[in-house]
Amino acid sequence: MIRVFEGTPRTPIFLPLKEVSMMKKILWFCMFLCVTTLVAQETVLHGHIYSVQNNKPMPNVHILNLNKVRGTTTNDKGDFSIRVSANDTLYISFLGYKSTKIRITNDMIKYQGLKIGMTELAYTLQEVVVTPYKLTGYLDIDAKNAPINDNTRYSISGLDIGYESRASASAVGRVLSAVMNPADLLSRSFGAKGKEMRKLREMRKDNELSDALSTRYDRETLLELLQVDRSELEDIIRSCNYSNDFIMTANDLQVLEAISQCYEEYRVLHKKK
Numbered sequence: 001m002i003r004v005f006e007g008t009p010r011t012p013i014f015l016p017l018k019e020v021s022m023m024k025k026i027l028w029f030c031m032f033l034c035v036t037t038l039v040a041q042e043t044v045l046h047g048h049i050y051s052v053q054n055n056k057p058m059p060n061v062h063i064l065n066l067n068k069v070r071g072t073t074t075n076d077k078g079d080f081s082i083r084v085s086a087n088d089t090l091y092i093s094f095l096g097y098k099s100t101k102i103r104i105t106n107d108m109i110k111y112q113g114l115k116i117g118m119t120e121l122a123y124t125l126q127e128v129v130v131t132p133y134k135l136t137g138y139l140d141i142d143a144k145n146a147p148i149n150d151n152t153r154y155s156i157s158g159l160d161i162g163y164e165s166r167a168s169a170s171a172v173g174r175v176l177s178a179v180m181n182p183a184d185l186l187s188r189s190f191g192a193k194g195k196e197m198r199k200l201r202e203m204r205k206d207n208e209l210s211d212a213l214s215t216r217y218d219r220e221t222l223l224e225l226l227q228v229d230r231s232e233l234e235d236i237i238r239s240c241n242y243s244n245d246f247i248m249t250a251n252d253l254q255v256l257e258a259i260s261q262c263y264e265e266y267r268v269l270h271k272k273k
Contacts, residue, residue, distance in 0.1 A: 045084045045104065047114035049074050049092065058118060061094045062212045064221060066101075069202035071209030084109070091224050096121055099220055190236075190266050196226045200260040213253040222252055222259075236262075 049061045057078025064071040067088040074080045084090070084104045093099040097118040108114050190197060203209055203225070213221065223233060237247050237255065240262035250258070 042083045042085050043109050044081050045109060045114060046079070046081050046112050047116060049078045049080065049116045049118060051097075052117040052119045058094060058097075061092060061118070062209075062216075062221065064091045064093075064209065064225070065089070066091050066225060069199045069206070069225070071203075071206055071212060073208065073212055091221065092116060092118070093220055094118060095216070095218065099224075101224075190263055193226065193228075196228075197259075197263045199225055200256055200263065203256060204260060210253055213256060214251055216252040217250075219252060219255065222255060 047063075049058045049063075050056060051058055057074070057076075059074055059076045059078060061074040061078070061080070062071065063073065063080055063082055065082060065084060065088055067085075068083070070083060072080050072082045082090070086104055086106050086109060088104045090102045090104065091099065092102065097120050100116070100118065102114075102116065203213075219230060219233060223230060226233065228236070233255075234247055236259060238244075240258060242258055246254075246258070
């Protein structure tokens with residue numbers, strides 16, 4: 001028993017030890033909850049990115065918070081600001097430089113002024129032989145010899161769905177099969193990637209991030225976000241009935257939109273199955 005004095009005059013009140021122990025546990029739990037809440041709170045992180053080769057600031061570097069799917073770019077002085085929480089991961093990329101990932105710690109948030117150096121990649125360009133089709137100067141002959149792009153984008157009346165594929169009889173059957181039974185076609189691609197695919201929806205809402213992706217063709221940001229390798233990403237795009245030409249020529253934003261739309265269609269049709 002523990003005596004607790006209350007009122008005037010001091011009158012002892014006896015509490016059982018079990019109740020005191022329970023009160024201590026509740027107090028410790030409340031303190032732990034408060035600390036956890038403070039840690040999870042977001043704050044604005046300020047940082048600076050520079051080139052390791054010359055120590056000069058790097059403008060237009062892409063910074064993506066992989067946990068919250070928020071992005072930003074550095075200004076002309078190489079500075080940036082982005083909302084983070086402790087243990088978030090930032091993915092930093094710039095064309096011609098080695099991409100890097102940084103796990104945010106409490107010290108980074110507390111002391112601010114994070115400085116990140118990026119290393120330039122050394123590329124060895126191989127000889128490329130360009131062999132265009134020869135022109136004779138005669139329009140009729142050159143028109144017959146010119147290559148024809150046989151990629152076709154199909155649309156099905158009554159459905160807000162489009163499919164790009166090769167113009168052939170088998171392609172039409174594959175398109176119709178994809179519409180009638182999309183879950184079987186895409187389950188291997190989307191079934192185990194629901195969490196990652198939902199991040200695409202958040203990326204589309206970020207105008208600054210969308211603008212950055214519209215100028216990129218290397219797929220690195222998409223690979224990191226979706227946690228797939230390049231061959232898996234291309235398999236997903238093909239499963240959505242996009243052509244190899246689209247895979248080779250589309251920018252990262254177009255690929256993001258294509259996969260995101262395909263995933264939304266998959267979800268709707270999969271629920272109806």
